[in-house]
Amino acid sequence: MKLSKRQEQIIQIVREEGPITGDDIAGILDLARGTIRNDLSVLTMLGYLDARPKVGYYYKGDPTHLEIRKMLDGIHVEEIMSVPAVLDEKASVYDGICAVFLENIGTIFITRQGFLVGCVSRKDLLRSAIGQVDLEKTPLSMIMTRMPNIISIGPKDSVYTAAQAIDQWEIDALPVVVGEEQLKVVGRLTKTNINRLVVELGGDDES
Template sequence: MIEFTKRQQEIIEILKKHEPITAEQIAEMLGVSKGTIRSDLAVLVMTGNIEAKPKVGYFLGKKSLNHMERSDWWHTTPVKEIQSVAVTIDASTTVNDAVISLFLEDVGTLVVVDENQLLAGIVSRKDLLKVTLGNAQAASMPIQLVMTKKPKVYTIESDDSVYEAARKLIYYQIDSLPVVKKVNENPLALKVVGRITKTNIVKSLIEVESEA
C-alpha cells in the first residue's frame, strides 16, 4: 500500500473541494511552484487517485472517490439497513430456558421484553454463567432476577448511523445493541425492532470493500 506524502494528501484535499482545478491553481494554493508539485501529481495520477483532462485540469480519480464513499458509509448508512432480528424472551422465562435459547439461536445476548414487545432488559452469556456456577437452584430462576434492567441497557435507534452503533459498541465494550423505536415518543417505552452486533458491522464493511 502506497503511503502518500503530506503534500500529496493536501493535493487530494484541494481536489475534493475545488475540482476540476489546474496545476497552477493547486500550486498557488499550496504556496509552491508548479514544477515543485509535478512529481506529486504524477504519482497521484499513476495510482488512480486523481485524473487529468487537457484544458480541464485535475479531478478526483476512482480510487479517491471509492475511498470517500467507504468513509461516508459509516455516517450515512442507518442501522436499519444492516441490523438483524433480535432474539427475545419474556421476563418470566427460566434461566434454564434462556440458556437453551442462547445455544439454539447461537447468539451472545438475549433481549428481554414485556407482553407488548417493549424492552425490559438484556441477559448475556456471562450473566447466565455467573448465576449458574455453583448454584443448583439457578435453572428454575426467572430471568428477571438475572437480567440487566432497562435503565442500564445501552440501545440504538434504527435511524441512527452505523458509526454511532460502532462507537457505542466499542465505548461500552459490548458485543451487541438492541435496536429500538420510541412508542408515541415516550422515551421510557422502547419497542424492540432488531439488534446490531460487531459481526453485522464487520460483514457489511467487507461487502462495501468487495464492491469498491
C-alpha cells in the first residue's frame, strides 16, 4: 500500500520524536488535529505506529520488514534443508573429492561413530589436491575444520537465524544437527536453500 506524502511525514516525526501525542504531531505539521486523524488511524492499522493512552504514538517499524521477519521467523530450518553429504573421518581426501563431484555439493560433514567431528569444504580439498600428499592415503580428519569450530543449527531453528549465521560467519553450508554434546547430522542448510526460499516467497501465491 502506497503512503501519502503526509503519512510519510507523520512516520518521520514519530520516529524522531515519539512517543508523541496526536496534537503535537499536528502542531509540527501546522495542521488541525482533525486533519490528520484519518492518517493516524491508517498508519496504526497498517502497523507502522502504535498508540499508548496518555503517552502518545510511537514507531513500530516498516510493516513489510516486520512481516518479512515474522515470515522468516516462522519457517523452520527442517522445512527447507537438503540431504547432507556425510563421510567418516577415516575416509580419504580422494573419497571426499569424489563426493563433491558425485553429489554436486560444496561441503562434506565428517563424523566419528556417526557423530559430527568436522567439515571439509571444496577449498580444503583443493588445497590438498595441489599439495604433496597422497590423496588416497590421507584421511579427511587430517584436513577438516574441527569441532568446536563448526557453526551448526537445529532443525527447529528459524531460517532467519540460519541466514544470519551464514552471513556472520561467512560459511557456505550449516550442518543441521540434533543432540546435546554428541551431534547427529540430519540435514544441510546452504545459501542455495535461502536463495530458493527468496524465489518462492516472491513468487506467485497461486501454487
